[in-house]
Amino acid sequence: MHAPRNTAIEPFAIEHASVATGDEDGRTLTDTTIVVDGLGKIREIGPSSEVVVPPGYHKLDGTGKFVSPGMINGHTHTFSQGKPLDPKGSTPEGQRKTAKIMHSAPGKLFMYETSKSNIMTLLNSGVTTIRTVGDVGYEVVAIRDRINSGKMVGPRIMASGPMLAIPDGHGAPLVAMESDTPEEARSEAEYSIDHGVNALKIAATGGVTDSQVLGEAGAPQMTEEQMRAICEAAHANDIIVAAHAQSEEGVRRALKAGVDTIEHGCALDDELTELFLNNPNTLRGWSALEPTLSAGLPMKYLSQETLNMTDIQMENSVPVVEGMVKGAQQAHEAGIKVGVGTDTAMPFVPQYGTWREMALLVRFAGFTPAEAFHAGTQVTAEILGLGDVTGSLEVGKSADLLVLNENPVDNLRTLEKPLLVVAAGHPIFHPEVDRFDDMEAQLDEAYK
Ligand SMILES: [Zn+2]
Structure with a gap:
């Protein structure tokens, strides 16, 4: 010992x-x-x-x-360092293989140590609070508990455990549990809450990095009823819910269901803007946006070879990144709370790069440097429900x-x-x- x-x-x-x-x-x-x-x-x-x-x-x-x-980073994953992904590893088959290894006893130990190392990188880069939004299992819950009990020094952590997705949906099966009905979605949310999570994450739409067909990224996946069931279970336990959502329909369903933070986002119409500002089904009566420009913009500005992504992923990224940037600009103008989250572990999103999201909000979304720094400190604290603490x-x-x-x-x-x-x-x-x-x-x- x-x-x-x-x-x-x-x-x-x-x-x-x-x-x-x-x-x-x-x-x-x-x-x-x-x-x-x-x-x-x-x-x-x-x-x-x-x-x-x-x-x-x-x-x-x-x-x-x-x-x-x-700094506060509201959108992190700690399962890898943020180097380009292996496209074969992101197919459902590839994910299933990796998931099998990661859910074995040695796999769990490996994931615990990997997460710990990545969390220390976040801390040493100046990030004193993180929320994870998609873990392999409950390894980050265990690390959070060690920090909170004084056994190790680390950042304050809100840990989500695995995401909640539809069968073969975004993140499944490697970093998401799969459910088909509102009843199943609710019981999976409750399972995670029983395992100690203090955040939850839904895959409301498809994503880019694991997409296999054109149009998959942003295509609505989870129904409003499923998401409502998850939000009800979470809110009953004072837990906020994040949703990966990359299209107008996906964001609309998530907001109506009561999701507290929209991750990535899309161009906003009047209805969406109003729902962000005044959303009665959420925990606090409003929803926030975390644009995660750090994860989107490499796909626009770096080459396919550099990113090591497939033709389909590259093509799927185009409307997603465009919507992400537009949504961030519109949210800033409309006074919607915009948080800093980078989507660490995604290609070209290293664990130490939180500062860059603020620079990107200035460069691409109309923020002043002071507003961007405000977003990465006070606003994200408030979004995470930690405004009285940090x-x-x-x-x-x-x-x-x-x-x-x-x-x-x-x-x-x-x-x-x-x-x-x-x-x-x-x-x-x-x-x-x-x-x-x-x-x-x-x-x-x-x-x-
Ligand atoms: Zn993410």
């Missing part, structure tokens, strides 16, 4: 730093001191001339540095923060290499991640 790692928090203060608040208008505080208590919460934040650091607290000098809230630096909130070289509002890229990451009061000094240099160069070139 290994003794649990000591995860006790030593209280500390960061003095004389500038603070990038993550507010919508990009408000920045000068010469500020932030005090973090032994429970990992922010005890005090204010002008350095006024804040008194209690005796015994460690003191870090933040002169010339910027402190910001930690997303901004306020007394009583969790000490989830970054120390940066520059103000992210002036240069979002500074988020790529935080100098220090603090997760619920646990400092990670010199956070390092393994970057795929070729991939980064290709993405930089594509979006310049």
Whole structure:
């Protein structure tokens, strides 16, 4: 038996730093001191001339540095690193083979270790809260529980377990359970809730990366009644529901069923816009959009050989990516809550690239840098139901923060290499991640 790692928090203060608040208008505080208590919460934040650091607290000098809230990524998968996929592996047959291996005892251990490593990459890249939206099994639930019980340091996690899909639907069978009727859909949702998930994910439509026929991506798959049954089971347990939805009809059904967050999205008509803003069947009365431009845009800007995708997948991606970008622009204009989620583990979506989604919202969807950073901190916290806990630096909130070289509002890229990451009061000094240099160069070139 290994003794649990000591995860006790030593209280500390960061003095004389500038603070990038993550507010919508990009408000920045000068010469500020932030005090973090032994429970990992922010005890005090204010002008350095006024804040008194209690005796015994460690003191870090933040002169010339910027402190910001930690990033939040609302759409992650932790089963792989984000390199191009093997197209053979994404056919139903290929998925079935892999699923069989992954559901064996050694497969489960492998998936636990893989997920743990990818979750650490997210953390070391400055992401202090994640939601997974499609796991192989309940490996992320187990990792979340280890973090919450103090046995390891990691980000705050909302874990979905496997997605809920129709037979041979998007993500099935590798990362989705399959159901045919509302009754089956409800009982699968309840099965996952019994296994400890604190998020749920529906495949409302087909997707690109596992599509086998033209038109499959975005084609409606789950009925409104099935999705309604899942939403009812989730909401009864205070759990929000995400839906992969890549067409107007798919998004419409999902919203009407009461889905809380639409993943990827589509161009919005007036009815859809109104449903996002005022959606009585959801947990909070509204729905949010997570466009995941990081997953869509490589398919528009990189070559088929680079992506290692089939002709059908490439063709299917065209309307999906167009709708995704348009939907993000429209949602921003209409005041719909737009969250940051990257769809990590998809081709060219590495676990460390959350900062890039904010840059893409600026480049392609009409956000100011301040609005994009606000989305990746405060807004996504609110979307995930964590607005009282994290997303901004306020007394009583969790000490989830970054120390940066520059103000992210002036240069979002500074988020790529935080100098220090603090997760619920646990400092990670010199956070390092393994970057795929070729991939980064290709993405930089594509979006310049
Ligand atoms: Zn996804």
